[in-house]
Amino acid sequence: MRTLTFAILAALPMLTYAQGRPEPELEKSVWRLRVLGLGVENETRISPRGTFYGRFHFTSSSETIPQFDGTNKVLYSFYPALSGGVRHFYNLERRLAKGKSIRYNSGNYISGQVQYNFPAINRNGSFNNDMSNSVSIAALWGFQRTYRRGFYLNLALGVGINRNGGTPASDFTLGYTFPGRGRSYRPL
Secondary structure, three states: OHHHHHHHHHHHHHHOOOOOOOOOOOOOEEEEEEOOOOEEEEEEEOOOOEEEEEEEEEEEEEEEEEOOOOOEEEEEEEEEEEEEEEEEEOOHHHHHHOOOOOOOOOEEEEEEEEEEEOOOOEEOOOOOOOOOOEEEEEEEEEEEEEOHHHEEEEEEEEEEEEOOEEEEEEEEEEEEEOOOOOOOOOOO
């Protein structure tokens, strides 16, 4: 309950609209195909600087097991995962002032994320992996850019909590952004 209360209080500043000068505005909705970490995601604007994102993708893990003959056996597992969260973009005016684009929500952000990993769908060995049927919550700092022809890059780093306690959290995504018809910003 404390985690939910903290998440709501952390999201409140992102949901408020500033008075006075118009702010740069993010895209209404952006769809992306993840190539690295195969999957699909959507990012939907909830305020001029905030978005909600959801994704379905696949994650993997591996474990190296020493064998009696002195060799190592590597076991791989692949997991479908469902994640979502909110992002607050904080450098939109600065990017526009420098002549850089904020198209398709290109910018730096802070984020809160929740991820659920389903049971493994392909396991080439039997080992106990902590990713199966697990929930994790993370606080991240990241940046995302959409370049010409829809090439998409996202990198996020932070800390998370799962059933094993605190852990470093990260997300690195390469993919394709589908062209949209939405407006990427309001002039200042």
